[in-house]
Amino acid sequence: MVDILGWLCTILILTGYILNATQNQILAFTIWIIGDIGWILYDYYIDNWSHATLSTLIIVINLYGYYKKRKIAAICK
Numbered sequence: 001m002v003d004i005l006g007w008l009c010t011i012l013i014l015t016g017y018i019l020n021a022t023q024n025q026i027l028a029f030t031i032w033i034i035g036d037i038g039w040i041l042y043d044y045y046i047d048n049w050s051h052a053t054l055s056t057l058i059i060v061i062n063l064y065g066y067y068k069k070r071k072i073a074a075i076c077k
Contacts (some may be wrong), residue, residue: 009038
């Protein structure tokens, strides 16, 4: 079950990269956040605290990017 979670998170992160490459950044940020939350759960189960810390920081960065992109989109309307 834990392996399935790891692979699901990998697919989510890769999907975020595809969305970002196709200029759909807001959805990419959302998918990345969901994927990294999954990675944190995965890391908890396998006691990988360095990667859990990295995923937490990536979530913070993605939240910043999400809100910044939303703010720019609101100004452009």
